[in-house]
Amino acid sequence: MSATSFFDMPRTARYALRWISLPECLAPAGLPPAMRGGRPIASMVQADMLIEDGRIAAIQPAGTLPAAMGPDLGQSMVLPGMPDVHAHLDKGHIWPRMPNPTGDAVGAAMATSEDRSARWTAEDVERRMEFGLMTAYAKGVVAIRTHLDSLAPQAAISFPVFETLRARWAGRIDLQVSSIAPLDLFLTDEGRQLADTVAHAQGQLGCMTRFRSLPNVPMPPEFDQAMGNLFRLAAERGLDVDLHVDESGDREARTLLRVAELARRDGFEGDILCGHCCSLSLQDDDVIEATLDACVQARVDIVTLPAVNLYLQSRQAGVTPRWRGVTLLHEMKARGLRVAIAGDNCRDPFYAYGDHDMLETFSQAVKILHLDHPLGDWIRAATATPAEIMGLPQAGRIAPGAPADLIVLRARDYSEMLSRFQSDRVVLRAGQAIDTTLPDYRMLDDLMAA
Incomplete structure (x- = not known):
């Protein structure tokens, strides 16, 4: 995992991401709106997400999964892999x-x-x-x-x-x-x-x-x-x-x-x-x-x-x-x-x-x-x-049964996400954080020679 990770990622096959914010249009119906300062956050819902064996096992209202199961992400946004x-x-x-x-x-x-x-x-x-x-x-x-x-x-x-x-x-x-x-x-x-x-x-x-x-x-x-x-x-x-x-x-x-x-x-x-x-x-x-x-x-x-x-x-x-x-x-x-x-x-x-x-x-x-x-x-x-x-029905969405291929942001809503480059994102593939270190442009230097 990248050294810039902003939370401790569980290393087990079954864990929860708690108190997360999801785009309402990508999440299951029935989740409560995300709130801050007593006001709803537009187009966002809040949830707990259970991940098991590389897939999303369940998505529930925020605060319903036990604290021992995973970190409280403080309303961090979670997006599907894009x-x-x-x-x-x-x-x-x-x-x-x-x-x-x-x-x-x-x-x-x-x-x-x-x-x-x-x-x-x-x-x-x-x-x-x-x-x-x-x-x-x-x-x-x-x-x-x-x-x-x-x-x-x-x-x-x-x-x-x-x-x-x-x-x-x-x-x-x-x-x-x-x-x-x-x-x-x-x-x-x-x-x-x-x-x-x-x-x-x-x-x-x-x-x-x-x-x-x-x-x-x-x-x-x-x-x-x-x-x-x-x-x-x-x-x-x-x-x-x-x-x-x-x-x-x-x-x-x-x-x-x-x-x-x-x-x-x-x-x-x-x-x-x-x-x-x-x-x-x-x-x-x-x-x-x-x-x-x-x-x-x-x-x-x-x-x-x-x-x-x-x-x-x-x-x-x-x-x-x-x-x-x-x-x-x-x-x-x-x-x-x-x-x-x-x-x-x-x-x-x-x-x-x-x-x-x-x-x-x-x-x-x-x-x-x-x-x-x-x-x-x-x-x-x-x-x-x-x-x-592209004919990829399980990609680009957040739903129980879908692969846990996710992007976890420090940003808590669209305003924060669109205002600051999300360089400290955590990328999950099959539920596990990957190394987000970018390849060095120097890898291609010999191809750029005159």
């Missing part, structure tokens, strides 16, 4: 050797392409991906879906690395994979080859809804052909679809609407997750309503990547940004769509910062997207909802 449904582990941590000179999306794509062509061997990708997994694990992340750059020859390098790491990290982080490539790929036989690679890895078939070799605005007729091919290839192999959609500030970028329409036209029955969807927030109300209607009808799920889109979008040298870069999460959730928050890039040309920390990602999302006043059940967008999208 999933990250949209990451790019293969890009991670190349910033020291390949920074983005402009900080915008064009500069990011060019820098990444140059680095990938010159440096992305199997060893390079594996070591950087594993560094990211070590970091995420120490932060309390329990599942990651990573996109892998998939233009040939990279797919043949990175997918076997992913499968090796998935086996190595089994039982610690559930790993999923999705392809990412320009939409052009699905106008060629390389699209079929990639679909076979994804199927072998039991992943999700994905791409950007942008062409590399064709104009994207107005939408060319080849769009329907390429997306139709992608849906057909996915359906034939029983794959779900995970797309990068409208990641720009172009008001005319409207592929989210067309993706949803084509999914219904083609009768695609798999799950569809659309990430980014930035330009929707710049469009007229009638386009927004038509897009949301189509997404509801096609059962499209949405993931927003707030830190990265805030960083990339509306960036111009010498100009103060006037747009947050994120999609219409409030409106989507109000329409019944499943909406998630995820981390995206980490220390690469698409985002110079980050530390694979979903708790910090949620904290930023609250402030960027105004998910507060009230906070309500927005914590679900970084816990239970992405777990549902």
